[in-house]
Amino acid sequence: MAQLPIDFTDMARRTMGEERFDCYLKAFETDAPVSIRLNPEKAKELTTDGERVPWCRNAYYLPQRPNFTYDPLLHAGCYYVQEAGSMFLDTVMQQWVPDAPVVMIDFCAAPGGKSLLARTALAAGSVLFSNEPMRNRANILAENVEKWGYADHFVTNNFPRDYRRAKMIADVVLCDVPCSGEGMFRKDEATIREWSMQNVEKCARLQREIVADAWSCLADGGLFIYSTCTFNTHEDEENIQWMMDELGAEVLPVKVDAAWNITGSLLDGFSQPVYRFIPGISKGEGLFLCVLRKGGAWQQGHSLKSLRKSQQNLNIIYCPKAQPDMVKVEVNYQQAMAYLRHEAITLGADVPRGMVGICFEGHLLGLAKNIGNRANNLYPKEWKIRTTYIPNEYETILRHT
Numbered sequence: 495m496a497q498l499p500i501d502f503t504d505m506a507r508r509t510m511g512e513e514r515f516d517c518y519l520k521a522f523e524t525d526a527p528v529s530i531r532l533n534p535e536k537a538k539e540l541t542t543d544g545e546r547v548p549w550c551r552n553a554y555y556l557p558q559r560p561n562f563t564y565d566p567l568l569h570a571g572c573y574y575v576q577e578a579g580s581m582f583l584d585t586v587m588q589q590w591v592p593d594a595p596v597v598m599i600d601f602c603a604a605p606g607g608k609s610l611l612a613r614t615a616l617a618a619g620s621v622l623f624s625n626e627p628m629r630n631r632a633n634i635l636a637e638n639v640e641k642w643g644y645a646d647h648f649v650t651n652n653f654p655r656d657y658r659r660a661k662m663i664a665d666v667v668l669c670d671v672p673c674s675g676e677g678m679f680r681k682d683e684a685t686i687r688e689w690s691m692q693n694v695e696k697c698a699r700l701q702r703e704i705v706a707d708a709w710s711c712l713a714d715g716g717l718f719i720y721s722t723c724t725f726n727t728h729e730d731e732e733n734i735q736w737m738m739d740e741l742g743a744e745v746l747p748v749k750v751d752a753a754w755n756i757t758g759s760l761l762d763g764f765s766q767p768v769y770r771f772i773p774g775i776s777k778g779e780g781l782f783l784c785v786l787r788k789g790g791a792w793q794q795g796h797s798l799k800s801l802r803k804s805q806q807n808l809n810i811i812y813c814p815k816a817q818p819d820m821v822k823v824e825v826n827y828q829q830a831m832a833y834l835r836h837e838a839i840t841l842g843a844d845v846p847r848g849m850v851g852i853c854f855e856g857h858l859l860g861l862a863k864n865i866g867n868r869a870n871n872l873y874p875k876e877w878k879i880r881t882t883y884i885p886n887e888y889e890t891i892l893r894h895t
């Protein structure tokens with residue numbers, strides 16, 4: 495592992511305290527836990543035997559990291575591989591998001607883990623806009639959203655200021671802001687090399703810019719969820735203090751279980767409820783999260799009414815489409831992998847010509863045009879898996895209930 499920067503260890507030891515910091519360092523001697531979240535709309539008959547992630551519905555730790563690329567059910571959107579700490583969002587959504595149709599915007603959404611979780615947790619009739627300003631990352635987000643397959647889930651490629659200019663209004667806003675990534679050090683060595691005190695300060699400034707634009711899109715009485723995957727108080731507590739002072743935000747508490755070992759405020763003199771998952775202390779990688787509310791009375795349905803007009807000014811790169819009626823064809827594991835590699839596949843002689851849906855274990859992978867002696871593969875080229883090796887046997891990650 496790359497050496498942790500001395501400025502980081504000095505600061506983290508000071509803010510976390512000696513005992514916590516030692517637990518955190520010890521975490522580097524073990525691998526990061528692997529966890530997945532099932533899609534309740536698609537994986538109805540599926541489960542897995544791992545230990546449950548206690549703060550999130552439908553979520554499990556796996557005993558080891560399988561090669562997910564070789565599982566067609568991942569590509570079918572039956573589950574998503576997500577770091578467990580990030581799944582704390584589910585507890586927050588259950589406690590604070592109204593059980594009524596709402597508009598939600600996730601301003602920094604790629605690759606999409608929190609957006610997919612949020613879409614699953616929102617009440618029917620809600621609309622979620624998942625935004626990502628970097629085009630290549632927005633395309634990955636759109637792929638994940640399409641595979642997850644919920645109605646009323648849009649992907650945009652804008653900056654938060656474009657939403658402000660479009661006068662978009664949401665009941666719930668999530669800003670999982672770009673950060674210095676201290677919580678990812680165990681999982682991703684590149685974040686260690688990129689870390690510097692200057693970068694922490696640069697991130698803290700950018701985060702305030704994003705938050706200010708996002709805040710202007712929040713309805714009166716609306717909820718604002720701020721999160722980072724870093725531990726330093728400049729990007730965390732100090733930004734929350736700034737939101738309270740400059741934007742008039744009120745911080746809301748979240749009921750948590752003591753067994754989750756969540757760490758609260760690490761800033762002297764700051765006693766608002768904030769929630770930190772520190773590797774070695776909570777079972778996951780790093781997360782900082784705080785829930786805030788805008789003043790004023792929330793009016794149900796108000797934001798949905800103004801949506802049509804404001805969304806015209808956004809760069810929507812994906813909107814959900816209804817699946818056309820078609821014949822579904824079940825394929826075996828080798829055929830499924832060939833299909834996902836964008837190769838032509840041959841279907842049975844009894845399969846009718848024309849557009850067919852290719853399914854693995856009953857789950858749709860995508861479309862093909864059957865022309866008789868072969869089927870033209872219509873799986874999106876950008877999604878194709880690039881592995882040349884395919885295991886002979888299907889190693890299942892999920893099992894039927």
Ligand SMILES: C[S@@+](CC[C@H](N)C(=O)[O-])C[C@H]1O[C@@H](n2cnc3c(N)ncnc32)[C@H](O)[C@@H]1O
Binds near residue numbers: 603653670
């Ligand atoms: C921590 S990641 C988000 C992870 C995501 N929420 C998830 O759960 O998969 C932060 C994202 O913010 C994006 N970003 C960078 N600059 C931004 C800006 N000015 N406004 C909004 N998002 C930005 C990054 O490209 C990155 O995809």
